[in-house]
Amino acid sequence: MLGLPEGEVFLTPWTQEWEREFLLEKEKIQKEIGDNIVEIHHIGSTAVKKLSAKPIIDIAVEINDFNEGENYVSSLEKIGYSYKGTNILPDRHYFSKGEPRTHQIHMYQSGNKYLQEQLKFRDYLRNNDEAKIEYEQLKLKLSKLNKSNKHKYAEDKTHFVKTILGKVQ
Template structure:
């Protein structure tokens, strides 16, 4: 059973992202348009689950499944769309996840949403702090219930998404 843990920000998360970015670039090479560090580990000072989220924009999402075996060799599970149309999702680390890779075709609306959310929190440390407190509270309350943890964050995330759209 997966345990929800939110820990203080760690400077090493940036380095972990850079290492994984190089590994992924070796796999997908010319398919990649851009790679971004997203999620809470990408916001300096923000407490987070210690999982590196990577967003990759690709030229054509229809070809990504042809790289599944290479991702498996590098320790990833290939999850297909995993509930989000137009996405390809990979996770690494099993129950103790270390990395999530979210792939979208260039121009997909989720790319902009993720980047706006990250950038807004980077520019608004007070709201990043509120988000960290909420996540810590939810992680304690729903320690073994990932779905309830995620649901508990939804309204805050939507509020930040709206504010980020107006900036």
Template sequence: MAKSDDQQDIPVWAYEKIELKNPDPLWMDKGNQEKEELFHLLSRFGVKQVEHIGSTAIPHLPAKPIIDLMASVSSFEEVDQIAERLYLHHWHHVPPELDKQPWRRFFVKVKNDKRTAHLHLMLDGEERWEKQLNFRDKLRENPHLVEEYANIKYKLAQEFQNDREKYTEAKAEFIGKVLRE
């Protein structure tokens, strides 16, 4: 099927299928490497903390093999300079009008046309920061939650294999339940 004119400039990685992989202990090491590299790249912009979040930050949890990270800044004023700096290291800025998440600026690290990492750049004090950490930490502490989340993820990955947004939205109920506990 030929791409329409509107789709000519859309990168291959933007529409990757959702493929969950068995837990890989190396994800923690990769997360730490990415954290260190991002801290080094972004500290000049006032970033004081980078965190490995998401499923690859939780031992024994199947995941898309994409390292999710978050970092905070005092404002988004320098996001263009941040994007230029990160681009030199294979990070691609997803413009807010495409990301549709006004609370963050989103970057995707790509290697061989595949996503390898995501960066959620947030403003200092963003409420999602603590929620991300709380969710990660609650799963790290509770193997039963990990098992339950794994089952949900497998089911949703099958159901929404070609729709990342719907896959993410469908996980929200479980995430909310964990955060309320």
């Protein structure tokens, strides 16, 4: 199942479907703006096997020049994305797809610190079962406490994420 209605926070168990969805979406994005892409990464919890997650595929699109990001809006709109600008999350162009939301694109300039943190955190969880289990338990607890407040849910995970990043920096 994919899709998170606006204003809701809930987790679903990991499924192989998420990897397939990412690969299908990656192909569509490459077809539209491929010549301008450094790399496309599957990020977020759906990118970590056996980790429950909000049912949204997070995609990081790495480009050479951040200022070129707005040039890709119309191409990404053709495949269903809405451009939300650069003020939603720091140092990225943000796009969402679907209602309920099924996919998100975080478009970063290559080398961006937030992109690097996303990849390091993902890779750490992929390679450390104990941390993955601890993170999942935290997320399950927070999703119950913050069923209608995604910002509080995300904020309450910050300490855990920073602790992990401190281990891999």
